[in-house]
Amino acid sequence: MMMRIFNIGSSRQTQQSGSSTQSAHEVLSAAQMQASGPFQRQVRLVSAQTLQSMDLAAQTQQQVRAHLGHGGNQWLPLVADKGESAMRGIMASRASERFGNEVRERFAQSFPQSASGLDGAYATGHTALRVQGGHCQEFSDLAYTLLAAKGVNKPVVNALYDNDHVLVLLGDKRQEDPVLLDAWQHLPIVTTLNNSKLDPGRLSVIQERNDARPDPHAQWALRHVRTMSQNEIEHILTTTTYPPVGKKFVKHMVERQRGQEPGRYDVRSLAKDPSTHYTDDSALTGRAFDTMSASSLSSARRTIEKYERAATADPDGYGKAKRI
Secondary structure (H helix, E strand, O other): OEEOOOOOOOHHHHHHOOOOEEEHHHHOOOOOOOOOOOOOOOEEEOOHHHHHHHHHHHHHHHHHHHHHOOOOOEHHHHHHHOOHHHHHHHHHHHHHHHHHHHHHHHHHHHOOOOOOOOOHHHHHHHHHHHHOOOOHHHHHHHHHHHHHHHOEEEEEEEEEEOOOEEEEEEOOOOOOOOEEEOOOOOOOOOEEHHHEOOOHHHEEEEEEEEEOOOOHHHHHHHHOEEOOOHHHHHHHHHOOOOOOOOHHHHHHHHHHHOOOOOOEEOOOOOEOOOOOEEEOOOOOOOEEOOEEEHHHHHHHHHHHHHHHHHHHHOOOOOOOEEOO
16 A cells, blocks of 8 residues: 555544643653653743744654554553554564565665765665654654754754664754754653753764755655555464464564563653643743653553563563663
8 A cells, every 4th residue: 555644643642632731741640651760741942933842843753653653672562552562563563674675776766866875864764664663763864854854943863872773853952952853762751951951961863854845855755655554464473483472472572582681662752851841931831841641651651561570470571671
């Protein structure tokens, strides 16, 4: 099936448009959100440019999540969907080898004058859409591709953190507090770099774009996607190593992690304090950027509680977790 997502609103967003929303810090505890300490509910004064970046990051994160779901190498999705996200993440790791030549050939037919070929981030974003999942690289590259396709009049940076995690940064640090765009974190919370758990000194630039003009190559990558069904992905992977999605798959993945250090990821939010409110007017209380639909928050709380029970009961299996 061919999918076109460019300039099309998120189907999940549309479905949730009439749903009630809440801030995650009003439903979940600081410990459940992995905050650095108790919620302070502080108000931070930021520039208008930073607020614009935060709005753009929130919109893009929702769009990425609508198409990729949850991070395939995280514990919480494994518990929540019995392995579908994990299986799609495994498929994403193999997608470049399996589909790379086909994608490059189709791109060359559409852009015969392009000497450089399809940008690597666009190609990864394209294949992530094809398998509808991935790990942090796929989530970041799809976000980068979406922004390039739109055109953004400020720096958009695909960044590597501590040689371990990939995410997007929005904004010129000389004019604003850069904003983290990371749909891979389990709770899709937007935060500025100053209110994040990240050490700026451990960030390195993979690539950067600062151009308000839409990139037609990025648009192509989003418009010409042959999506794979879960049945098709399962058929490929279950012929070798993996059982079908379900309890047996979860057990298989837990046993693969047993005794390993540090195990799968458990990254819920990169914000030090998700309850922080942001405003560009000192006379206003501002708003938090951890708002989610009530149904999504209820589901997240159940998943967190289920995972933490499993980690307590089996610390050598579920309890082996890595954070950023």
